[in-house]
Amino acid sequence: MFTSLSDRLTSTFKNLRTKGRLSEADIDATIREIRRALLDADVAVAVVREFAANVRERALGAEVSGALNPAEQVVKIVNAELVAILGGEARTVRFAKNPPTVIMLAGLQGAGKTTLAGKLAHDLRSKGHTPLLVAADLQRPNAVNQLSVVAERAGVPVFAPHPGVAGEDEVPTGDPVAVARDGVDTARSREHDVVIIDTAGRLGVDAELMQQAADIRDAVTPDEVLFVIDAMIGQDAVLTAQAFLDGVDFTGVVLTKLDGDARGGAALSVAKVTGRPIMFASTGEKLTDFEVFHPDRMASRILD
Numbered sequence: 001m002f003t004s005l006s007d008r009l010t011s012t013f014k015n016l017r018t019k020g021r022l023s024e025a026d027i028d029a030t031i032r033e034i035r036r037a038l039l040d041a042d043v044a045v046a047v048v049r050e051f052a053a054n055v056r057e058r059a060l061g062a063e064v065s066g067a068l069n070p071a072e073q074v075v076k077i078v079n080a081e082l083v084a085i086l087g088g089e090a091r092t093v094r095f096a097k098n099p100p101t102v103i104m105l106a107g108l109q110g111a112g113k114t115t116l117a118g119k120l121a122h123d124l125r126s127k128g129h130t131p132l133l134v135a136a137d138l139q140r141p142n143a144v145n146q147l148s149v150v151a152e153r154a155g156v157p158v159f160a161p162h163p164g165v166a167g168e169d170e171v172p173t174g175d176p177v178a179v180a181r182d183g184v185d186t187a188r189s190r191e192h193d194v195v196i197i198d199t200a201g202r203l204g205v206d207a208e209l210m211q212q213a214a215d216i217r218d219a220v221t222p223d224e225v226l227f228v229i230d231a232m233i234g235q236d237a238v239l240t241a242q243a244f245l246d247g248v249d250f251t252g253v254v255l256t257k258l259d260g261d262a263r264g265g266a267a268l269s270v271a272k273v274t275g276r277p278i279m280f281a282s283t284g285e286k287l288t289d290f291e292v293f294h295p296d297r298m299a300s301r302i303l304d
Ligand code: GDP
Pocket: 107, 108, 109, 110, 111, 112, 113, 114, 115, 116, 201, 256, 257, 258, 259, 260, 282, 283, 284, 285, 289
């Protein structure tokens, strides 16, 4: 990810280095190139606009202060602005004072929620937690089975509505809200300190899905609602994120498929537009392809 954006910015800064002191025109030309590179990387227009305005203001200020190496100064400013739009500080799960900590996953079908549930459970388990996975995606025929497989790989138990009932082509019956609530009760009685609830996703945003997710949220009052989004969806990321923010609300974002050739727009837009931090990144199909999202490291990767 970010390869083309990174290449574009690198060549922009290379041009800048050939200059001594930067004029306002140099700075404007540079910002035009940065704007174009960000738009081509599918960053939301509003985000690009604000980013460009901030960089310009700070770069002009830096020029006036007579920095010795103006090009480096601009790189530094761009870096700082990238870190800011990516959410600033890294943030991980906030654990509840009274366990279990309830983590609910929401997002479109295929975003990578089930895969992420396993990764998160695996990561938490390796840190001494005792997570329980809850299969509240009763929409997709094979979702419960898929979560069971993921749970087994992660070495954590799973709470499912009708264990063993969901075959390859069977849609499990049951009420996802009740499953989520029972899952949390079960976690409490069996002393699991974390519950991760996988919920249903549709191919597109729809009202029924949102209502179901909101009902689950109301039933279990989660400590964290993680909005899981495929980084490959580009410009659609902002609209989808906004719909989930309005429909369910969420406390953090998980970006998936960062190992693919996404152009990076989703990463650079979602945190800024929603005001929610990107907490984790999913970078492949293996359990261990999972990391805490560090805005500063991501910015450095872009400006490498
Ligand atoms: P869900 O419908 O949101 O539960 O999505 P799934 O967890 O079933 O994931 C959909 C597909 O994306 C599956 O084939 C996963 O193996 C794949 N997948 C999930 N996360 C990643 C990732 O970070 N990288 C890659 N390359 N594939 C992923």
